[in-house]
Amino acid sequence: MKTNQLKDRVAIVTGASRGIGRAIAIGLAGKGAAIVVNYATKSAAAEEVVNQILARGGQAVAVQADMKDLAQHERIVAAACKHFGRIDILVNNAAITHRHPFQEATAAAWDEIMGVNLKGVYFLTQAVARVMAPQHTGKIINISSVHDTRAMMNNSIYSISKSGLVMLTKSLALELAEKGIQVNCISPGAIVTDETRDRLSDPAYRDRVLAKIPSRRVGEPEEVVGAVVLLASPESDYITGTTLYVDGGMLL
Numbered sequence: 001m002k003t004n005q006l007k008d009r010v011a012i013v014t015g016a017s018r019g020i021g022r023a024i025a026i027g028l029a030g031k032g033a034a035i036v037v038n039y040a041t042k043s044a045a046a047e048e049v050v051n052q053i054l055a056r057g058g059q060a061v062a063v064q065a066d067m068k069d070l071a072q073h074e075r076i077v078a079a080a081c082k083h084f085g086r087i088d089i090l091v092n093n094a095a096i097t098h099r100h101p102f103q104e105a106t107a108a109a110w111d112e113i114m115g116v117n118l119k120g121v122y123f124l125t126q127a128v129a130r131v132m133a134p135q136h137t138g139k140i141i142n143i144s145s146v147h148d149t150r151a152m153m154n155n156s157i158y159s160i161s162k163s164g165l166v167m168l169t170k171s172l173a174l175e176l177a178e179k180g181i182q183v184n185c186i187s188p189g190a191i192v193t194d195e196t197r198d199r200l201s202d203p204a205y206r207d208r209v210l211a212k213i214p215s216r217r218v219g220e221p222e223e224v225v226g227a228v229v230l231l232a233s234p235e236s237d238y239i240t241g242t243t244l245y246v247d248g249g250m251l252l
C-alpha cells in the first residue's frame with residue numbers, strides 16, 4: 001500500500017504504549033496519520049512511542065485516560081481535536097484480562113474487564129462518532145481476539161467481553177453506516193506482547209499453543225498492522241460490520 005495513504009488523517013489508538021497498540025500507532029503514523037497515543041499508566045512508554053513517530057517526521061501526542069472511566073474519554077477526544085482538528089480513525093485496542101477458573105471469578109473482575117474491554121469501547125466510540133458524523137467519514141476498528149469465537153480455559157470474562165465486541169461491531173456498523181462511518185473488528189491469534197511473553201516462554205505452554213496454529217508460529221505485533229491499515233483506508237469503504245482474523249489459521 002502507498003506510504004502516505006493516510007496523510008491528513010487523524011487516528012486515536014487506545015492502549016498504544018505497548019504491544020499491539022504500539023505497533024498500530026507507529027504503523028498508522030508510517031502511512032501519514034497523526035496519532036493520539038492513549039495509555040493508562042505507563043507514561044514513559046507512551047512518550048517513547050510519540051518520540052519514535054516524531055523522529056520519523058510524523059505527528060503524535062500522548063494522552064493518559066483510563067478506558068473504564070467514561071469521564072476520562074473526553075480528554076482523548078479533546079486532545080485529537082485540539083492538536084489535529086478532526087478524528088478519522090479510532091482503534092479500540094486497550095484491553096485487560098485476569099485469568100481465573102470460573103468458580104473463582106469475582107464481580108469486581110467482571111466489572112473491571114467489561115469496563116475496559118466493552119463498556120469503555122462502546123462509550124468512547126459514541127464520543128468519537130459525534131465528531132465523525134458531521135464529517136460524514138470515519139473508521140472504527142475494534143481489536144478483539146480469536147477468543148471471541150474460541151472459548152479459553154480460565155479466561156471466561158475476557159472471552160465473553162471479546163465475543164461482545166463482535167456484536168458491538170455489527171450493531172454500531174448498522175447504525176453508523178448512513179453517516180459514512182465504517183465499524184470493523186480485527187481478531188488476532190497468539191501475538192508476543194507483555195501480556196503473553198512470559199507464558200509463551202514456557203516451552204510446554206508454547207508447544208500447546210503452536211499445536212493449535214497451522215502456521216506453527218506465534219505472531220509479532222507488527223503482523224496485525226496491515227489489517228488495520230486496510231480497514232483505516234479508503235480501500236475498505238465498502239467493508240463494514242465484519243471481523244477479520246489475523247491468527248496464522250488458528251481458527252481453522
Ligand code: NAP
Nearest residue numbers: 015017018019020040041042066067094095145191193195
Ligand atoms: P498489552 O501488551 O497488555 O498492552 C495493553 C495496553 O493497553 C497498554 O498500552 C496499556 O497501557 C493499555 N491499557 C490497559 N488498561 C487500560 C485502561 N484501563 N485504559 C487505557 N489503556 C489501558 O496488550 P496486547 O497484548 O498488546 O493486546 C492488545 C489488544 O490485542 C487487546 O485488545 C487484546 O485483547 C488483543 N489481543 C492480544 C493478543 C495477544 O496474543 N497479545 C491476542 C488476541 C487479542 P499502559 O501501558 O499504560 O498500562
